[in-house]
Amino acid sequence: MRVIARRLLFYIVTAILAVTVTFFIPRLMPGNPVEAVLSHLMGNVTPATIRSLEQQYGLDSKQGLWGQYTTFWVHLAHGNLGVSTSYYPSTVTSVIRSALPWTIGLVGVATVISFVLGTLLGVLVAWRRGTWLDNLLPATTFFQAAPYFFVAFIALDIFANRLGWFPTGRAYNQLDFPGFNAAYVGDVLDHAILPAATIVLCSAAGWIVGMRNVMVTTMDEDYVLVAQAKGLPKRRVIWYAARNAVLPSVSGFSLAIGFVVSGALLTEIVFSYPGLGWILLQAVSGRDYPLLQGIFLIITFAVLLANLAADSVYVLLDPRTRQEA
Amino acid sequence: MSIGTGTDLGGTGLGGLGVGGSGPGDQPGAGPLPPPVSAPIRGRRIQLPRSPKIIAGLAMLAVFLIVAIIGPIVAPYSPSASSSTTNGVPQPPSAAHWLGTTQTQQDVFSQLLAGGRSTILVAFLAGIAATILSVVIGVSAGYLHGRWADDLLSMLANFFLVMPALPLLIVIFGFLSPAGATNDLLIGLIIAITGWAWGARVLRAQTLSLRSRDYVESARIVGERGWRVVGFEILPNLAPIVAASFLFTVLYGVGTYTALAFLGLVNPEHWSWGSMLFEAQNSDAELSGYWWWYIPPGLAVAFLGTSLALLNFGIDEFINPRLRAAGVARRQAKKSGGQGLPRRFELGLTPVVRSRPAPGAAASTVAASTSTTSTTSVAASTSTTPRTREQTS
Numbered sequence: 001m002r003v004i005a006r007r008l009l010f011y012i013v014t015a016i017l018a019v020t021v022t023f024f025i026p027r028l029m030p031g032n033p034v035e036a037v038l039s040h041l042m043g044n045v046t047p048a049t050i051r052s053l054e055q056q057y058g059l060d061s062k063q064g065l066w067g068q069y070t071t072f073w074v075h076l077a078h079g080n081l082g083v084s085t086s087y088y089p090s091t092v093t094s095v096i097r098s099a100l101p102w103t104i105g106l107v108g109v110a111t112v113i114s115f116v117l118g119t120l121l122g123v124l125v126a127w128r129r130g131t132w133l134d135n136l137l138p139a140t141t142f143f144q145a146a147p148y149f150f151v152a153f154i155a156l157d158i159f160a161n162r163l164g165w166f167p168t169g170r171a172y173n174q175l176d177f178p179g180f181n182a183a184y185v186g187d188v189l190d191h192a193i194l195p196a197a198t199i200v201l202c203s204a205a206g207w208i209v210g211m212r213n214v215m216v217t218t219m220d221e222d223y224v225l226v227a228q229a230k231g232l233p234k235r236r237v238i239w240y241a242a243r244n245a246v247l248p249s250v251s252g253f254s255l256a257i258g259f260v261v262s263g264a265l266l267t268e269i270v271f272s273y274p275g276l277g278w279i280l281l282q283a284v285s286g287r288d289y290p291l292l293q294g295i296f297l298i299i300t301f302a303v304l305l306a307n308l309a310a311d312s313v314y315v316l317l318d319p320r321t322r323q324e325a
Numbered sequence: 326m327s328i329g330t331g332t333d334l335g336g337t338g339l340g341g342l343g344v345g346g347s348g349p350g351d352q353p354g355a356g357p358l359p360p361p362v363s364a365p366i367r368g369r370r371i372q373l374p375r376s377p378k379i380i381a382g383l384a385m386l387a388v389f390l391i392v393a394i395i396g397p398i399v400a401p402y403s404p405s406a407s408s409s410t411t412n413g414v415p416q417p418p419s420a421a422h423w424l425g426t427t428q429t430q431q432d433v434f435s436q437l438l439a440g441g442r443s444t445i446l447v448a449f450l451a452g453i454a455a456t457i458l459s460v461v462i463g464v465s466a467g468y469l470h471g472r473w474a475d476d477l478l479s480m481l482a483n484f485f486l487v488m489p490a491l492p493l494l495i496v497i498f499g500f501l502s503p504a505g506a507t508n509d510l511l512i513g514l515i516i517a518i519t520g521w522a523w524g525a526r527v528l529r530a531q532t533l534s535l536r537s538r539d540y541v542e543s544a545r546i547v548g549e550r551g552w553r554v555v556g557f558e559i560l561p562n563l564a565p566i567v568a569a570s571f572l573f574t575v576l577y578g579v580g581t582y583t584a585l586a587f588l589g590l591v592n593p594e595h596w597s598w599g600s601m602l603f604e605a606q607n608s609d610a611e612l613s614g615y616w617w618w619y620i621p622p623g624l625a626v627a628f629l630g631t632s633l634a635l636l637n638f639g640i641d642e643f644i645n646p647r648l649r650a651a652g653v654a655r656r657q658a659k660k661s662g663g664q665g666l667p668r669r670f671e672l673g674l675t676p677v678v679r680s681r682p683a684p685g686a687a688a689s690t691v692a693a694s695t696s697t698t699s700t701t702s703v704a705a706s707t708s709t710t711p712r713t714r715e716q717t718s
Contacts, residue, residue, distance in 0.1 A: 010480075025496055141635060149606075153605075154611075168612055265491070266588075284590060299492045
């Protein structure tokens with residue numbers, strides 16, 4: 001458990017650093033942050049807005065930098081991320097809260113599917129190396145290199161626009177929330193299939209190649225040879241090799257999840273999916289700095305949590321890490 | 326002194342965008358490490374395998390570099406020149422406009438040619454800056470292993486590694502300039518800040534393994550200065566990894582710059598492939614079926630990325646011969662008419678191609694894979710073949 005504790009400590013430090021970065025970026029830029037925000041508000045500025053902004057950035061109380069920094073932390077601890085200027089007068093917290101479930105549902109499910117699918121396909125490609133399955137690799141290269149949102153463009157044009165199989169965006173049809181009935185769930189699923197498929201298609205490529213490369217190396221290990229020499233069924237031999245080959249994929253998860261989430265957010269934008277990606281676009285085009293910072297913090301925390309989960313799974317899977325501790 | 330390229334990298338595939346593939350070699354028990362494969366290189370010349378991947382990658386990259394250099398000059402129209410003759414309806418490809426026009430009758434082909442320069446320039450700037458950073462930080466951390474400097478540098482790298490880069494960049498660019506950034510150099514450098522950590526981590530792991538090798542130890546005992554040991558004993562043996570990390574970062578730069586421009590954080594008048602996609606998205610090109618508007622820039626980004634990834638694969642196979650063994654063996658088997666070799670390579674079998682004294686047997690490419698594979702697996706492959714055949718049938 002010491003391994004996990006150490007990782008936990010690292011993630012806590014990282015989270016603190018992320019908050020600190022969020023605090024300092026607006027202050028490092030020329031001018032004062034309130035002016036920067038106000039210059040994009042285009043007219044509808046009330047004295048109340050200015051005051052709330054000054055309060056948020058800690059400029060009202062003539063505090064020093066350290067005082068502002070501690071105030072920032074206190075606000076954060078209360079879930080107070082300020083007032084969104086593009087969704088004024090909603091608070092950043094409430095805007096994010098309304099978007100977060102959609103992103104977690106879509107991106108979470110799609111990421112899990114792509115990891116499982118990609119890993120299984122990687123095993124298959126490695127096991128059957130030298131056959132036609134090797135031809136999959138150039139295709140995966142293409143999907144790895146193509147921006148998610150470009151693939152989303154094509155998917156939307158072909159399957160929603162031309163063929164009309166799927167809706168052309170948004171997460172559901174109804175204007176009001178009708179309650180959790182079958183029609184609503186079906187509607188949500190119908191809207192989620194295309195964006196989810198895009199994310200799976202793009203992110204599975206990375207898992208396939210990663211798994212295949214490790215699997216090819218693992219298949220040469222002596223214990224795999226022994227397992228086969230003993231005459232174990234092929235299924236079990238592959239299972240032994242795959243179990244060991246999946247470890248780098250799990251430990252490489254931290255590297256990948258940032259890419260996947262970023263790509264998924266851009267996919268949401270193309271599909272007008274009302275998740276974090278969509279409000280991120282609103283925040284960017286409206287130069288809604290408080291919302292931008294809030295989204296950055298939420299995404300960072302989510303990615304850190306996902307990393308912690310992957311690390312815990314890793315410790316669970318690999319006894320060697322436990323022995324060392 | 327041996328100049329073997331130490332390549333016990335965890336065999337995790339340096340390429341593959343690093344997504345999921347790269348097991349960090351410095352973590353305790355990060356997966357099964359393959360036995361150190363030392364390819365005896367005759368002379369100092371490092372030969373890149375002449376694999377189709379490398380050739381295709383280099384050819385595609387060359388085309389893109391040419392576009393970057395001459396593209397804006399040969400573009401038939403100005404990318405921003407607009408007119409409103411057709412009531413804001415994009416025109417499909419025609420003789421006058423090879424790739425059609427945008428909503429404001431701008432020529433898509435000209436935008437594509439003009440946008441290549443910025444995209445490629447930013448990506449390479451980011452790649453160069455990030456590679457310098459990762460070499461300096463990664464190699465120092467590895468060489469200073471056990472001291473606080475290593476802990477600090479590793480911590481820094483891990484921090485940037487887990488931090489989701491795109492949201493961070495969005496915040497930075499959001500505050501940077503209200504109208505969107507226009508300076509390629511600045512954009513490249515900022516992207517590099519978020520892109521060096523992966524390379525640094527891999528380089529640190531490899532430096533760690535190299536610094537305890539005999540030839541490095543002996544150089545140190547002889548009394549070589551630290552910078553000389555690093556510069557002349559360690560760095561040359563890191564070359565393939567540095568190259569892979571450079572390509573990876575350029576690839577990352579392409580994707581990130583395109584994403585930032587797609588979000589409108591780069592001034593749309595500053596033409597790049599990402600800003601073309603931004604304009605297309607703003608006009609709902611994908612919902613109106615204006616495929617000629619969004620397909621060309623998207624494909625350009627994808628193929629530029631593919632060319633870099635292919636080169637990366639090539640380097641991967643150079644570092645880890647097992648990855649290329651299948652391809653070589655298959656080609657060889659085809660050449661020899663399928664005699665004496667199993668056509669399908671399965672578990673526990675590293676396909677080994679013996680360059681038989683048969684006429685016309687290409688020995689040069691095979692030599693590497695033959696020499697790097699242990700004889701035990703050769704024996705194993707012959708002994709287990711009949712049974713595997715039985716099972717597959």
